Amino acid sequence: MSAELDVITTDRADAWKAVLAACPDHDVYHLAEYHRVAEELGQGEAALFAIHQRGHVIALPLLIRPCSDGSLDLERLVDATSVYGYPGPIASTRDVTANMQQTFADSLRLALEERGVVSLCSRMNPLLSLGPPPAGYGEEVVAGTTVSIDLTLSENEQVARYRQNHKRDLRKLARRGVQCDMDADFRRAHEFIDLYHETMARLGAGRHHYVGYEHLAMLRRRLEDRVALFVCTLDGELICGGVFFFCNGIVQYHLGATRGDFLKSAPSKLLFDTVRRYGASRRMRLLHLGGGLGGRRDSLFHFKAGFSDRRHPFTLWRWIVRPEAYQRLCSARSRRLSAEGNIRPSPDYFPAYRAPAAS
Numbered sequence: 014m015s016a017e018l019d020v021i022t023t024d025r026a027d028a029w030k031a032v033l034a035a036c037p038d039h040d041v042y043h044l045a046e047y048h049r050v051a052e053e054l055g056q057g058e059a060a061l062f063a064i065h066q067r068g069h070v071i072a073l074p075l076l077i078r079p080c081s082d083g084s085l086d087l088e089r090l091v092d093a094t095s096v097y098g099y100p101g102p103i104a105s106t107r108d109v110t111a112n113m114q115q116t117f118a119d120s121l122r123l124a125l126e127e128r129g130v131v132s133l134c135s136r137m138n139p140l141l142s143l144g145p146p147p148a149g150y151g152e153e154v155v156a157g158t159t160v161s162i163d164l165t166l167s168e169n170e171q172v173a174r175y176r177q178n179h180k181r182d183l184r185k186l187a188r189r190g191v192q193c194d195m196d197a198d199f200r201r202a203h204e205f206i207d208l209y210h211e212t213m214a215r216l217g218a219g220r221h222h223y224v225g226y227e228h229l230a231m232l233r234r235r236l237e238d239r240v241a242l243f244v245c246t247l248d249g250e251l252i253c254g255g256v257f258f259f260c261n262g263i264v265q266y267h268l269g270a271t272r273g274d275f276l277k278s279a280p281s282k283l284l285f286d287t288v289r290r291y292g293a294s295r296r297m298r299l300l301h302l303g304g305g306l307g308g309r310r311d312s313l314f315h316f317k318a319g320f321s322d323r324r325h326p327f328t329l330w331r332w333i334v335r336p337e338a339y340q341r342l343c344s345a346r347s348r349r350l351s352a353e354g355n356i357r358p359s360p361d362y363f364p365a366y367r368a369p370a371a372s
Contacts, residue, residue: 016066018120023049023059032063032072035105038141041260042098043074046235051076051096053231059096064120071109071117071143073102073135080131080342080366090338092364093125093133098265099301101137101330109143118150125334132339132364133332139325140263140301151332157308159325160317162300164264164293171289176319179282186283189247193280193287196242196254202229205242205254209270216306224268229256240267243288245280253280257288262298264288285320301325331363342366 021028029045041047048059057076064071080090095101102117125133133151140161145153162171172180196202206226213223232240239260245253252275256268266288271281285302292300305314308327318324333339346366353370362368 016064016116016120018124019063019065020124021061021063023052029061032061032070033103035070036072036103037105038107039103039261040099040138040141040263041236041239041258041265042096042100042138043072043103044236044239044260047098047232048074048076048096050228050231050235054228056096057094062121062124064117066113066116069105069113071102071104071113073121074100075133075135077128077130089129090131090342091129092131093135095135097136098267099136099138099140099327101135101141102143103138103141104143111147114144115147118147122150122334129335131333131335131342133330133334134363135330137328137330139327140299142326142328146330146332151330153328153330155326156329157304157327158310158314159304159327160302160314160321161323161325162289162302162321163323164289164297164299168290168293171293174321179319182279182282183286186278186280189278191245191247191252191278191280191283193243193245193253193283195291196244199229199233199242201244201251201254202226202242204251205229205244205256205270208251208254208272209268211273212270215273232256243284243291245284247275247280252278253284255281255284255288259292259295259297262296264292264297264300266300266302279316281316285317289320329363333364339364339366 019028021032023029023045026045033039033043051057052059057078059074059076061072061074075093075095077091077093080092137153139159164171203226206224206229210223236258239258241257241259243255243257244251253271254269255266258265258267269281269284289300302317302320304317304327305311343366350370359368359370
């Protein structure tokens with residue numbers, strides 16, 4: 014039986030929802046509503062590539078965007094990327110066979126080639142991996158490690174997995190009078206965004222990590238009760254906060270911020286502990302804390318690892334769909350950088366024609 018491909022855009026919300034309903038394991042990052050926010054932010058045109066075969070479906074959401082900023086005349090080429098977070102392919106069965114994987118890859122190649130897609134770079138979901146792509150369809154590259162908390166365990170079992178200093182600091186925060194609550198109406202959203210920008214500047218994060226108030230407002234409008242803002246306060250002052258997603262049994266930590274003069278008190282420990290208890294009360298299955306900045310095993314990863322011993326490999330799917338066009342784009346990028354002062358592209362960046370300049 015031949016495979017049937019359906020490329021579903023966000024204006025076909027019912028069709029998109031039907032595919033997700035057929036896939037028991039999906040996340041907030043697979044929702045049409047989340048992809049609609051990416052479109053509103055100008056990050057590309059979203060599409061869910063759904064391949065149906067023998068009563069099963071495998072689907073992958075992607076953002077299609079122009080390869081060039083308009084300075085290059087290269088046949089209006091486009092490439093495929095993913096939304097920020099952890100999307101990746103999902104399936105209607107947990108027993109995806111090699112034949113199903115091959116059929117999915119073959120059908121996806123045809124669909125991408127028809128649309129002039131040069132390369133694909135998709136963030137994968139550490140919790141819902143279908144395995145690496147078949148040979149000849151790019152590679153899955155390990156980009157880091159993430160941490161999650163099993164919310165199906167009892168309260169005592171969850172807390173028993175906390176590092177001792179986390180437990181100690183939680184007691185100190187309680188004695189000091191620090192409180193953590195859900196900001197159901199997002200009344201302190203502007204304060205949180207200001208604090209988030211302060212945090213990103215302190216960490217030296219790239220501009221692509223910055224999120225503005227309008228972005229947060231879009232998420233709330235599109236995701237409704239699937240997004241929540243939690244804030245930690247001391248005597249009414251906002252000292253820490255975080256944005257979390259709730260979808261299909263999974264709680265995802267999306268954004269977080271802490272006031273600089275409260276770093277030693279670590280109020281984010283109370284933030285995670287509060288959200289953990291809230292998620293468990295709503296019968297969510299797990300709380301995914303993510304990893305370090307840029308996937309690194311840094312101090313942020315070490316901090317998150319103090320809440321649980323559960324680890325997940327975070328990977329990227331990198332695939333050059335049209336090698337000749339890819340090489341033309343890379344050559345054009347190199348020539349342009351050279352004309353600007355012999356600045357070479359950053360090594361190991363994919364796709365290479367989008368690599369930021371490095372001195």
